[in-house]
Amino acid sequence: MSASVRGPADLHAHSAVSDGTEQPAELVRAAARAGLGTIALTDHDSTAGWEEASQAALEAGIALIPGMELSTRYGHKSVHLLAYLFDPSDRALMDETARIRESRLTRAERIVDNLARDYPLSWDDVLAQTRDGATVGRPHIADALVHLGIVPDRSAAFAGILHPSRGYVMPHYAPDPLTAVALVRAAGGIPVVAHPATRGRAHVLTADYVKSLAGAGLFGLEVEHRENTADGKRRLRELAERFDLAVTGSSDYHGEGKPNQLGENTTAPEVVERIIAEASGWQPVVPENPAASP
Template sequence: MSTSSAPKIDLHTHSRVSDGTDTPTELIAAAVEAGLSTIALTDHDTTRGWDEAQQAADAAGLDILLGTEVSTRLEGHSIHMLAFGAPAKGALAEIYERTRESREGRMKAMAEKLAEDFPITYEDVLSHCGPGATLGRPHLADALVAAGCFPDRTAAFNGPLRPDSPYYVGHWAPSPVEAIEAIRSVGGVPVVAHALSKTRDFSPNPEQLEEMFSYGMAGMECYHRDHSAAAQDWILKFCEKHGRFVTGGSDYHGTGKPNRLGENVTDPQVLVEIRRMITAESL
């Protein structure tokens, strides 16, 4: 759902608490300016922006759905899982802690490798992160851009930050099934993000997606700028076949990506279903 006269519901955004460039408060202000009726905050592997975002949304009169984007790995490849209404408790909190620690070690290792050929240091990378932010390759990209090595994040990602680059270092992440079980255990609603992205070198196959459904994955993000029209059509038919819903979101990162708030949105009835599924434990 890319355009609609219905309420504009964007269920995939990031703040400076992970790899966006807006604070949660600035993100809410931008959402109001963009004419959104509902926004989901889905920072990577953290809920640290929830309180600020909720307070800002309440003050602005904007409906908000709190969530995260959980890093997972399948056959050595990155798969992201949106987790709506899932507080950092129990197994999910342990996953976040382990992932964030691994991301920090990975960031140091990549910065050291890059420093051999580019004029950046690990401290330069940290200067582009918000306090307590989940560290990611976008912060490395920002340091490279600031050093004049690349014009923007995209160029850096297409260069030394590519997964097949000699500078690349991976980080630990749970399997999609482990993440789904942890999200469900705290009453959250798991939805796989941009699974058929044309910018990634791997997509889960139908059997792998069906296994995720069998463990409680509630739906798939369909409307995303990295999904071709053919990919969106496939996701719609696949989810309809399996009785699952689809979502849409901008994957907004502030100035870090060209993605604009509200460029892809979610059907209002899907939002109603997500909130129905969120159990009392996570409210």
């Protein structure tokens, strides 16, 4: 990294702007307390937390890499793309994320309507679990189900009632990964596929498709993530080596929403250096006196 941006670096974390439980400033302060030197804010399809997080990073003495987790769809599979240091005023990318957020909202309303036929759940119950400025989605529905005592926690909600097999949930609009990679690169950003092996090597993107993504500008694969299986991680490393892609590691922290802990997986300093060097859309927020040691 540069002389001022220190490690360890956790490049995947969410605030209440999407489905985390902490405001952007609270997230940044939690990262500093956890001993991180660099944190990336990657809320779903939104940059609304960048300004607050940037100010908090300067005050907490921790470097911030502003980013986003962009929703995409590959066939019938949901694929998430981490995007770092892109221009948040880029019209094409912002129009696409606005379309995704609108689709998320209307889908959430339909899911609640479906659930309300069988459970004592209302839209107001869900809104009560949503922070100001956040796009309502499945995590907020899960929180409402927890609050009402219908399920014990978010994980149980996603494994049970909110699992697609139960029939209450339907997909929302999302571009294909190739389109998303091109949009991020055109906005000066750096794209990395998030946790692409959560169900083992058989469900990893095909080698031919990863080759196409690399050709379109994909920077890397998020390999070290608690939900990637061991077999899947081996396959991801093979693909990264084969197509000259970087390997990243992150916590995918959501505060109280998930068991993930800040810094449980981190990204190598030389990879963060490359991300910063290649990005042309935005700059990391770097305090004069970082709190963490290299």
